[in-house]
Amino acid sequence: MFDSMATAADMRLAILFAGIAVVLLTGVLFGRVARSLRQPIVIGEIAAGIVLGPSLLGLLPGDPTRHLFPADVRPLLSAVSQVGLILFMFMVGWKFEQRLIRPHVGMAAGVSLCSVALAFGLGVLSALVLYDHHDTVGGKHISFVAFATFMGAAMSVTAFPVLARILSDHRLTDTRVGTLALASAAVDDVLAWCMLAYVSALVTSDGDTGDLVTIALRSLVYAAVMFLAVRPLLSALTWWFAGKEQWRPLLVTLSAGALLSAWATTWIGIHAIFGAFLFGFVTPREPARVLAEHVREPLEQISLVLLPVFFIVTGLGVDVGGLSGTQYLELGLILLVACAGKLLGAIVPARLLGLPWHEAGTLGLLMNTRGLTELIILNAAVSLGVLDGQMFTMMVLMALFTTALAGPLLPRGEAMLALRPEARTVVPAPGTG
Template sequence: MESPANHTELLIATVLVDIALVLAVGTLLGRWVRRLRQPAVIGEILAGIALGPSLLGLLPGNPTAWLFPAEARPFLSTVAQIGLALFMFLIGWEFNPSLLRSHRGTAAAVSIGSIAVSFGMGVALATLLYHRHDTVGVDHVGFTVFALFLGVAMSITAFPVLARILAEKRLTGTRVGGIALISAAIDDVLAWCLLAVVTAIATASGPLDLVRMLVLLGVFLVVLRTVVRPFLVFMTRRHVTVHLLVAVVALVFLAAYATTWIGLHAIFGAFCVGLAMPREPAAELCEQVRRPLEHVSVVLLPVFFIVTGLGVDVGGLTTGNLLELAAIVVIACVGKLTGAIVPAVFLGMSWRDAGILGILVNTRGLTELVVLSVGLQLGVLDRQMFTMMVLMALVTTALAGPLIRSARAQTTRHPEPDPAPATRPVTR
């Protein structure tokens, strides 16, 4: 008879094997999609889906069930949440207010336009999809929460993936690249704020509970501004050492706990600490804090992909779901492209540059998966809706590379002068 101690040790060993498998498959698929000139995150997301019920689970004996047993999944989720918290901190830290000094008028118009149109079209789409996805398990989902969440999910732009695409396509120093980067940064902040509101509405048991959450959130932000931010500034002014890295990670986890206790998701606390993090001295902070955290995130985030992939079941989609998926992809693309292209052209950009800008801000990637995982945990999305939204994130991210190459090739064959003057490269 197996002792409880041996059972626990075997379970932990299983989790370690699962993580090793996820890292191996994610690396292989990441390298494969790079050969197809796609971001590595596409391969990592595909790895999570492939190891789940959509592919591996279809084989005889259901290998997914014994490779990722139900007892091991809470441990995998914990590891995934650690990686996700550190990733969200880095996302908040990536938002550099100095970016707003250049192109701020055009970038703000593009950002607000793309969010507003995408959000509105998402809410409109929700009215058509709601009656088919208004129940998760045995719980009924309110239309307001469902519609608001779908609007937010349609509004997302993946800042990290976008930054990497700009670097790979050598667009970082161009006007369109600079505007796209600033717009994505503004998008991120606005989208997380909207998601925080939706989360508060979804988790509040009534108006009084919602007021309580908003008050506690206000207290949290005040403490962040008056205590945490000065402490981080003090630490960076002394000398950037490994002690700062330890302090930052501790603060990220404490903030994640605080926002969870308030009733929001843990990612909001981590993101807010990133916003409060000083940006100078840039070189020392990059060497001692950013790079170590990025390395840890690279190792832990693939676990988040498998946890996400276990909730994706492509084989469970019906013919009606496929029609819904087509509508979701079309609405997602039209909303972002229209919301970005129209204000960009109105403010003086050429149609081709505006088109490239629209394609760039239509990139959703990993950031969309973070939002969708929140919706799944809140019980706003059922499995079919979650699967379709994950596929939409994959499609919109994968489209960016080919569409940009096509647009730039047309520009080369038929050059069109840009009336706006060139600007200095934008730094991140």
């Protein structure tokens, strides 16, 4: 009996390994296709996850999805994806540069606050239409406040990491609109994370005011410890390890810290991604060159290998064929609200603040990209029990559409600078501003 149990466990691991291999190879293939279509690689990886799920592969005779990713293997797959996600969120927090915001603080604040306010408001209005059809998840009733706040947060987000890659691909990084988009997206994401943290606390407390206050107080204590104690400790450790050129212990220490911080926020009652992000945010950026070479790059490679597993876990929850005619109308509403909120919310204030129409339109397209950040928020909502399967499918399709929309419509940097030389901007190098 023991041998048969050991064999079953070994087979689960073997199937897990095979599934991850298929995910990685499919992600590379679809990523290359996406690049050929002037799309960021993440579009191809998200599409690969959907293709390997019930929306396409699962429709083939014999349901290959069920054999490739059986039910008893999916929790293991999810665990692997969460490690990749935590490391990725740590890197996002670590790369968050205040220097990007400083040169455009006024305009970035105006664009960001307007786009978030309009997108959030439209998201809440759409919740009025959608709530009655999606107010129960797994037999549990979801409060309208939690559902509406989540819809507002999901509509408000801009994918900062994907945006940076799109700007690089289109050579817009050194343009005024490029740096303004990065600065605005950074503010957007912080506001969206705060809203999601509120939803997380609201759901965890089950609406109980006392529990909600407890979670808020714990969060404040946690933030104070991170900034007042962990930040200076990390700075001292980083310089000590750098002075001795002991990069492996530093890499391990930072990785362990991100995981422990993720555990802490989960214990507090908010999602683990916030712990990873904030730990990255308080991690020192100096000495910049050696940290980038010896610590950041290895961690990025690890997260880039593990992160495609996150896409397949997402894809396994997307069932396009499970949508009915009414839900396609709901999808149309979601797409309309998502695009209107970010496009109008960014273009109008940019024009009022003096940006030409061409640059304001480009800014609106950039702010409308949601990509990976949206998927992180959606998966968090699923784990919290805020979204049912059909809403999850529709929101993932919205994230894919809004991100893919930017590629073919954005101008190249050379064309923009040739048309308007004043559109060029200079961003201070790391450590100089």
